[in-house]
Amino acid sequence: MDFLETTQILALPVALLPRVLIVDDDPLLCERLEALVESAGFQVRAVSNGAAALAALRKDGASIVITDLHMPDMDGLTLCRTVRAERFDRYIYMVLLTAQDAETVLLEGLAAGADDFVSKRVSPAQLIARLRTAQRILGLEQSLRNMIEEKSRLATTDALTGASNRRYFTRHLGREIQRSRRDGLDVSLLLLDIDHFKQINDRYGHAVGDEVLREFARRISASLPRKSDWHARLGGEEFAIVLGETAVRDATEVAEHVCKQIAGTAFTVSCGSIPVTVSIGVSGTEVVLPPSEASVDHLLEIADRCLYASKDAGRNRVTAAQRHPPT
Amino acid sequence: MQDQEQLKQRLTEIGGRFLRRTVSEMQRLRELATAVSEADAAGVTEIAQTAHRIHGGGGMFGFHSISEAAHQLEVAAREWMDPDSHERSDLAQRMEKLLADLEQAVQRTAQQQNVL
Numbered sequence: 001m002d003f004l005e006t007t008q009i010l011a012l013p014v015a016l017l018p019r020v021l022i023v024d025d026d027p028l029l030c031e032r033l034e035a036l037v038e039s040a041g042f043q044v045r046a047v048s049n050g051a052a053a054l055a056a057l058r059k060d061g062a063s064i065v066i067t068d069l070h071m072p073d074m075d076g077l078t079l080c081r082t083v084r085a086e087r088f089d090r091y092i093y094m095v096l097l098t099a100q101d102a103e104t105v106l107l108e109g110l111a112a113g114a115d116d117f118v119s120k121r122v123s124p125a126q127l128i129a130r131l132r133t134a135q136r137i138l139g140l141e142q143s144l145r146n147m148i149e150e151k152s153r154l155a156t157t158d159a160l161t162g163a164s165n166r167r168y169f170t171r172h173l174g175r176e177i178q179r180s181r182r183d184g185l186d187v188s189l190l191l192l193d194i195d196h197f198k199q200i201n202d203r204y205g206h207a208v209g210d211e212v213l214r215e216f217a218r219r220i221s222a223s224l225p226r227k228s229d230w231h232a233r234l235g236g237e238e239f240a241i242v243l244g245e246t247a248v249r250d251a252t253e254v255a256e257h258v259c260k261q262i263a264g265t266a267f268t269v270s271c272g273s274i275p276v277t278v279s280i281g282v283s284g285t286e287v288v289l290p291p292s293e294a295s296v297d298h299l300l301e302i303a304d305r306c307l308y309a310s311k312d313a314g315r316n317r318v319t320a321a322q323r324h325p326p327t
Numbered sequence: 328m329q330d331q332e333q334l335k336q337r338l339t340e341i342g343g344r345f346l347r348r349t350v351s352e353m354q355r356l357r358e359l360a361t362a363v364s365e366a367d368a369a370g371v372t373e374i375a376q377t378a379h380r381i382h383g384g385g386g387m388f389g390f391h392s393i394s395e396a397a398h399q400l401e402v403a404a405r406e407w408m409d410p411d412s413h414e415r416s417d418l419a420q421r422m423e424k425l426l427a428d429l430e431q432a433v434q435r436t437a438q439q440q441n442v443l
Binding site: 031 | 330379380397
């Protein structure tokens, strides 16, 4: 990711102003803080003790907590420590509010995990300014999260077709196989290879070849029967489709359907229309004996053998693995 | 600008309620004043807690003379509660004086804010 993209993501506006949770056992202090914080545009809620604060954080969440130090039952320090020990989805910015400003109290508060320490004598303007600081830091955290999410999406996506890439394929098929073993269900794998793709590239050029790959990915994506089915580009003109909870026999029907969807209508590209066909090999966990041996490599190897059987038999067809795969 | 005015009014109104509550808390503090001479630990603890609340709230609502006087009273009460305290008789006298100071601060502020 280059510098420009990074700064753009960092400049993303925070969708919502952070929610503020006020914790104080004095209802009048809560009321004053609520009025102030609300006037600065934050969403705000107040509770009267640490235990109620934790319950509110677990149930509805909040980005900023302003808590009194001394409260019956659970005090502010314990609340800070508990929030830090618990794994919340997002960082919670903790502000300790106290009548005392002794150094020892301050150090204890910061050690307990407070981000800021505010005297009860704080002016409204300073309190709001400190909340803006909290907002800025939370905004940075959010932009970092967005960036990591975007990076991980890019790392698992094929840039040309927008399909998942080989890295995603290997990781996620592995997980599906594990799950199928646990639940005693089948996973099927379709391996697809566009017929004579090299000739398309040689004849029309790579730009048209890329158009064909994109259209191919679009068509197989549209042919998947269920939302949980997924496809990936493994490299070159080779694609895969993974069908969870599907036996080889049903997967073969899907493969036949895909085969027809590709060959049925010629691909419209910038230089006109090009007939395209695909050869497919079908494997699944059920053909691996014993099933506990099933692995990504195993399924790929069987599907690959079936795919080459389709190629040898004249292309534009589907070959499904038997319980004893063809040798 | 209108919002600012509304906010100010709202804060003044909540501050007024805080003052009224403090005035009634003073009554309770006066009742507890004898606790010091009678060596009633629970009574002195309540003085310290009430003074602490008035100290924090007074500071937040901007009633600094109340906050400061309450703080002095809280410190003296906690000193009395200290098991190593050797000056309880002196403290009793001092606390009476501090209580009177706090009462004066509360009265004066309440008059200034027109809440009485």
